[in-house]
Every structure is written in C-alpha cells, then in structure tokens.
Amino acid sequence: MKDAIGVVPGLAVILVGDKKDSATYVRNKKKACESAGINSFEVRLPEESTEQEVLNAISAFNDDASVHGILVQLPLPSHMNEQNILNAVTIEKDVDGFHPLNSGRLAMRGREPLFVPCTPKGCIELLHRYGVEIKGKRAVVIGRSNIVGMPAALLLQREDATVSVVHSRTKNPEEITRQADIIISAVGQPNMVKGSWIKPGAVIIDVGINPVEDETSP
C-alpha cells in the first residue's frame, strides 16, 4: 500500500463486549488489513462500558492522523445509544457508511456517498463478477436493516433494478419473492427462505450468518 499511494492507511476498530460473531468479524478484518498492507488499530471495551467511554475512543481516533477509517462493530450493548455513537464518527472516516449523511446520499439520485456499507456493496460486486444483469430486473431484498437490507435495496435501485423490500410485516412474502430475478436475503432467522420461494433461474445471495445445529454431530 505504501508503495502504491505513499502512505500506510490505518483502520481502527472499536469492539464493545464479547459477542462471538462480532469478535470473528473483527479478527477477519484485521487479517484482511494485514494482507492488504493496512495498519490495524483496535480498542476493546467491556460489555459494561459507558457510552462516554466509547465516544472517547471514537474521538481519539477522529483526531489521530494515522487513522483513516473507523469501524464501530455493531450491535452495541443495549444500554448504549447507537445513533449518538455512530454520529460521533467523523464523516471523512465513516468507512462503514453508516452516517445518515452517507445513507442520504445513497438514497438520492445524483448524489454520491463518501462511503457505501461494505456488505451490500459486496453483494453488488458479487453480481457484477458473475455477470448477473441488474438493470431492469426484479429484485427482492429480504430485511430492512440500516446495515444491509436498506442500503442493499438502494444500491440495487441505483443499478436500475425494480426493487421490493420484504420484511417482518410483509404478508405472504413468498409470493413477491417468487417474482424476483435477484434475491438478497439479510435476516437474522435461519432457513426462512424456502426453495419454493425462489423462481427457477433466480440468483440469490444469503447475507445472514446464523449458527445452525448440526444434526449429524454427536
């Protein structure tokens, strides 16, 4: 990286508590940084930390010129105000793209977000790499989270898909899902989408990571 752009980029991760999948994500991000020549910074705070302690960690990274991006691993403990914390990340270092200003630019035509949330961006990248046409196609996004579902729907629409968003209040979700050429499923419930929900030939990306009991294990 230093050879290519003259500076070693720095990525800071703030992890609060000890959720297992969050720790896995953070570990993988660190590994990816190493292989790409990016410096990793990490702050781990205990589950019972105060909101102010998280804000202090963000503030320090905001002011640190060797840190170019700041990730606050979600979900945060329930006693913290996620909105206050995410808004504290300076917009220029909001590499997760979770600041409302970035969401707004993603939603608006003719605007460009500074950063796009990585998981939905990865979904679009997958579709591109496999040569899946998006323009004019019917797409269904299952789930409407700020992190995956909502930005995935906005990205698909920017690529000129006709997008429908299915969520927990949708009646008869299989009916609309069965019409889709492209399905992005991002829900916290394993095995929700059944084979019968999917039109033959449709492309489906499952974003959910859920631990499932292995029936054959002892």
Add this chain to the structure above:
Amino acid sequence: MKDAIGVVPGLAVILVGDKKDSATYVRNKKKACESAGINSFEVRLPEESTEQEVLNAISAFNDDASVHGILVQLPLPSHMNEQNILNAVTIEKDVDGFHPLNSGRLAMRGREPLFVPCTPKGCIELLHRYGVEIKGKRAVVIGRSNIVGMPAALLLQREDATVSVVHSRTKNPEEITRQADIIISAVGQPNMVKGSWIKPGAVIIDVGINPVEDETSP
C-alpha cells in the same frame, strides 16, 4: 400562530426563473402562509442568475432570525448545481427535507428526520385521513425522484408497507403495479398508469401535475 406559540413563524421562498407551475406552487404556499399566520418572505431571481446569487439569497435567510424555514423552488435552471444549492440551506431551516442528512434519517430505522418532504408526507396524511390501512399492505411507488418518489417509498416502508419502486427502467410495470393495494404515482408523464394496471379496490394517489390538452375546448 403568534397567540399559539408566542412567535410569528417566517417562511422564505426562493424562486429562480419563471416556470409557470413553479410560480403557481409559490403563490399557493404564500396564500397558505397567510391563512395560517405565517410571515412570507420571497426572493425572485431571473432565469439567467448565477449560482452565487442564489447562494447569497440562501445565506441571507440562513442568518435571518425571523426566517424559520427556507424553500428553494425546484427545478432550478439547468446551469445551476442543485446539490450545492440545497446543501447550503441550514439543516434547521430545511423545511423541504431535501438535505441528504434528512433523507438519510428518513431511510434509516430508529432515526427521525428533522423535516419530511411535504408532498409524500401529504400522501401519507391522505391515506391516514381516509382510514386506509398501510401496515402489511403491498404498495407501489411509480417514480424515484428525490422530491416525491424516493421519500414516499421510505415513508410507506416506515409505516410497514411492503414497498416496490417502479421507474423508467422497469420492465412490465403494469404487472407489479397490479399487485398493489396502494399506488402512489409521481411521474412527469400524463396518462401513464392505465385502468388495467390497477387492482379493483386499490387506492391510488396521483401526485403528477401535467398540463393536458382539453379536447372539448374551442
């Protein structure tokens, strides 16, 4: 208004050029202000004004404590950068809700925009007043403009509708529109939605204002 809240609110409108429908909108806003006890401020600039002249007018209203809301009538002349101009309106006076920070908050769950664009908000208000249930219903928004289509889709989704957005790249728009319980049509093309596109019993709101030749006029 003064009796109710102790202050006379002020609404400023900036109108550039002399588009007929824009002038009508502005006139109607002024009338509505009068009947509600709101002070109107107005700046009219010629079509050939520079972007800087519009920015100066916004800046003056931003600094004027008697102005509580600023509307920049759209569309602006094509030689102006809409994004630069709308971003110049201070977020606290962005009564149109067109600032990306407001769009972002509208798109995100658990966030509240300071202001919501009035036309889509009016559509939801109409549905509420007529007792139309939105939650769990299939809704189709035709058009994806920053001003109506996009925020209308986000508002319907906030009310737990299952929303699909139909636009100029949608193949076979009648097929998906015919599944909708609620249709909000916001396109610049008259007579696009045909009777055959609408499911019997569906509720449809037509937001488009288009001059149509009257065949019976002399």
